[in-house]
Structures are given as C-alpha cells and as structure tokens.
Amino acid sequence: xxxxxxxxxxxxxxxxxxxxxxxxxxxxxxxxxxxxxxxxxxxxxxxxxxxxxxxxxxxxxxxxxxxxxxxxxxxxxxxxxxxxxxxxxxxxxxxxxxxxxxxxxxxxxxxxxxxxxxxxxxxxxxxxxxx
Amino acid sequence: xxxxxxxxxxxxxxxxxxxxxxxxxxxxxxxxxxxxxxxxxxxxxxxxxxxxxxxxxxxxxxxxxxxxxxxxxxxxxxxxxxxxxxxxxxxxxxxxxxxxxxxxxxxxxxxxxxxxxxxxxxxxxxxxxxx
DNA sequence: ATACATGCAAACACTTTGCAGCACA
DNA sequence: TGTGCTGCAAAGTGTTTGCATGTAT
Numbered sequence: 001x002x003x004x005x006x007x008x009x010x011x012x013x014x015x016x017x018x019x020x021x022x023x024x025x026x027x028x029x030x031x032x033x034x035x036x037x038x039x040x041x042x043x044x045x046x047x048x049x050x051x052x053x054x055x056x057x058x059x060x061x062x063x064x065x066x067x068x069x070x071x072x073x074x075x076x077x078x079x080x081x082x083x084x085x086x087x088x089x090x091x092x093x094x095x096x097x098x099x100x101x102x103x104x105x106x107x108x109x110x111x112x113x114x115x116x117x118x119x120x121x122x123x124x125x126x127x128x129x130x131x
Numbered sequence: 132x133x134x135x136x137x138x139x140x141x142x143x144x145x146x147x148x149x150x151x152x153x154x155x156x157x158x159x160x161x162x163x164x165x166x167x168x169x170x171x172x173x174x175x176x177x178x179x180x181x182x183x184x185x186x187x188x189x190x191x192x193x194x195x196x197x198x199x200x201x202x203x204x205x206x207x208x209x210x211x212x213x214x215x216x217x218x219x220x221x222x223x224x225x226x227x228x229x230x231x232x233x234x235x236x237x238x239x240x241x242x243x244x245x246x247x248x249x250x251x252x253x254x255x256x257x258x259x260x261x262x
Numbered sequence: 263a264t265a266c267a268t269g270c271a272a273a274c275a276c277t278t279t280g281c282a283g284c285a286c287a
Numbered sequence: 288t289g290t291g292c293t294g295c296a297a298a299g300t301g302t303t304t305g306c307a308t309g310t311a312t
Contacts, residue, residue, distance in 0.1 A: 032275095046294045048277090048295075049292080051278075055278095073200075085247065096247075097242070114216055115257045117256050119253065120200065121250055124250065128244035141265090141266060141267065141310080141311050141312075145267080162301080203302090263312100268307105268310090269308085270307100271305095274301100276300085282293105284294095287291095
C-alpha cells in the first residue's frame with residue numbers, strides 16, 4: 001500500500017464543474033438547482049454524478065452541506081459556519097446575520113454521556129416577498 | 132357557513148390511537164415506528180392515516196413535530212419547546228438538557244426584512260452506545 | 263344526512279446504488 | 288494500466304394524494 005490518508009480523488013471535469021457551479025451560486029442551491037445550472041452548459045452530466053460530487057466536496061470541506069428539515073438539502077460556497085433561515089412561504093434558504101455561538105455545545109447542562117460535536121440552527125419565518 | 136375557526140375534527144378510533152401511541156412512547160418515534168406500534172394491536176390502520184393524524188395532531192398542538200435533518204421526522208409527547216440531539220451513529224434522537232433560549236430570535240442582528248418566528252436546534256454527536 | 267375520515271395503492275420528492283464502460287493519474 | 292469515476296436506470300426512503308367507501312356527528 002502507498003500510505004497517505006488523503007483518498008486519492010481524481011480531478012474530473014464533472015467534479016470541477018460541480019465545485020465551480022456551487023461557488024458561483026450564492027443563493028443556497030439544492031442539488032436539483034445545481035444540476036439544472038450545470039445542465040444548461042453540459043447536458044451530459046448526470047444527476048447521480050452531481051449528488052456524488054456534492055457529497056464528496058462537502059466531505060472535503062470545499063463546500064458547505066446544509067441539511068434542511070422538511071426540504072431538500074442545500075449547499076453553500078461559504079464554508080464558514082453560520083446560521084440559516086428557511087422561509088415558510090417560498091421555501092428559500094437565506095443567511096442569518098447572527099454571531100456564531102462557538103460555545104453553544106457547552107451550554108448543555110447534562111449530556112448523559114453523549115459526546116456533542118456540533119449543532120445546527122435553522123430559523124423559520126417569512127421573507128419579505130412572502131409576508 | 133357556520134362560524135367558528137376550530138375546524139371540526141372527528142374523534143375517530145384511529146386518531147385516538149395515534150395520539151395515545153405517541154403519548155405512550157417516550158423515545159421520539161418517527162411515523163414508521165408509531166405505525167409499527169399501532170399495527171401490533173390494530174393491523175388494519177393504514178400508514179396514510181397515521182401520517183395524516185400525526186400532521187393534524189401536531190398542528191393542533193397535542194404532540195410535537197420534530198423535523199430531523201437527514202432523517203425521518205419524529206414526534207414527541209412532550210410539547211414544551213426543547214432541543215434535540217441526533218446520534219450520528221444509530222440515528223437516535225434524544226432530548227438535550229439545555230435551558231430554552233426564548234430570546235434567540237432577537238439575537239439576529241440584521242434580518243433584512245424577514246419576520247423570524249421560530250427556530251430549531253439539532254445537536255449532533257454520539258450516544259454512549261455508539262462511541 | 264353529510265362532511266370529514268379512512269384504506270388502499272399509486273404518485274411523489276429526494277437521494278442512493280448496481281453495473282458496465284470510460285478516463286484520469 | 289488500473290482504479291476511481293461516470294451515465295444510466297432502477298431501487299430506496301419518507302411522505303402525500305386521489306378516490307371510492309365508511310362513519311362520527
């Protein structure tokens with residue numbers, strides 16, 4: 001065997017395309033939207049490949065995966081941890097301007113033996129258009 | 132039309148069964164688990180009915196609906212707002228002992244015209260068995 | 263009596279997977 | 288030159304819905 005821990009990933013056109021597309025879209029697109037955008041220029045790229053690469057790129061930390069309760073997961077070019085708001089009307093996902101609470105995990109009084117290593121806050125509300 | 136706002140709901144056996152089952156299960160069951168439990172005694176109740184009643188009962192505030200990112204939504208007999216932890220190992224959902232932050236919505240610095248009316252925190256980690 | 267509720271199955275939305283062929287390293 | 292990747296289609300998971308029938312009020 002040849003040592004390293006970095007699982008040797010290949011730099012395919014499709015993978016580059018997925019990364020660049022997410023980085024170019026600043027509106028928290030879901031896999032479907034990313035696929036649609038890619039398909040405009042490259043109709044031969046399959047949806048399964050988009051899903052596979054989204055998962056891989058977010059595992060690599062190159063994009064941020066945002067699991068959305070009651071909806072399709074979406075992805076963010078901005079990898080700094082931050083919070084999101086989901087509009088109850090249109091389902092859109094938006095960034096929330098709120099200082100990130102690094103110590104929130106330590107607010108847990110009694111963890112009963114759990115190891116807590118992260119958390120997610122999703123606010124819900126109505127965007128200006130949906131009010 | 133006859134006035135009131137309370138949508139006149141019927142007190143069916145199936146609805147009572149769903150409510151009582153959720154109230155008797157204290158481990159954050161999802162719809163599938165609730166359906167399975169009901170089916171043990173009442174195999175004729177259909178899954179669609181379980182889903183329909185879970186939605187209705189949580190809308191009525193009789194049970195708590197917990198949308199889980201990356202997993203089936205689950206339900207809680209405890210309707211007081213509280214936070215949950217999802218184990219990355221077994222997928223189980225557990226209560227978190229942490230004071231509820233009533234004012235968290237007001238921490239949002241700039242809401243850009245959004246009306247924020249709620250939020251959900253889901254912690255992730257590993258339960259004692261999965262460590 | 264009549265609207266609301268049910269059971270069933272099919273549809274739905276989102277995501278993953280099996281497999282044969284392709285292409286990056 | 289071989290293993291990682293792709294495209295396709297099919298399957299998987301969680302949930303909703305159309306419709307005919309049933310039942311609580």
